[in-house]
Amino acid sequence: IAGKDIVRILKTARQLQVLEILDYEPKFISDDFLQAFAQLGPSGIPVLCPNLQTICFRVPSDTELASFALALHTRGSSGTQNRLKTVTILCRASEKASAEETLQTSAWLDQLRDAGIDMQLGDLTSYVAWE
Numbered sequence: 001i002a003g004k005d006i007v008r009i010l011k012t013a014r015q016l017q018v019l020e021i022l023d024y025e026p027k028f029i030s031d032d033f034l035q036a037f038a039q040l041g042p043s044g045i046p047v048l049c050p051n052l053q054t055i056c057f058r059v060p061s062d063t064e065l066a067s068f069a070l071a072l073h074t075r076g077s078s079g080t081q082n083r084l085k086t087v088t089i090l091c092r093a094s095e096k097a098s099a100e101e102t103l104q105t106s107a108w109l110d111q112l113r114d115a116g117i118d119m120q121l122g123d124l125t126s127y128v129a130w131e
């Protein structure tokens with residue numbers, strides 16, 4: 001699913017609490033999606049999926065992950081009413097070491113934790129139905 005398409009879908013899903021993106025190589029992390037995902041209304045409530053609590057998706061490239069983390073930080077910055085608490089990035093065993101290193105060496109992981117967002121790695125094999 002492309003970024004513009006997911007934004008159109010999610011604009012109608014205001015009560016959505018859990019979002020699982022099934023793409024093998026996620027294409028939804030685009031400029032369109034990131035801009036919409038980080039956008040806050042005048043009262044500090046996220047415009048896109050304001051009730052979203054959990055998002056789960058396949059591991060993207062390091063650059064996309066950093067861009068997504070920036071959007072998460074904006075969405076969860078102090079003073080906003082962010083309900084998003086859990087971000088699970090699914091990866092294969094062969095991808096886990098690289099993904100862990102990206103998370104552990106990132107400058108934004110602590111900022112996300114401070115904003116109350118738990119960013120974690122998940123085992124793709126537990127989501128076999130996706131394959």
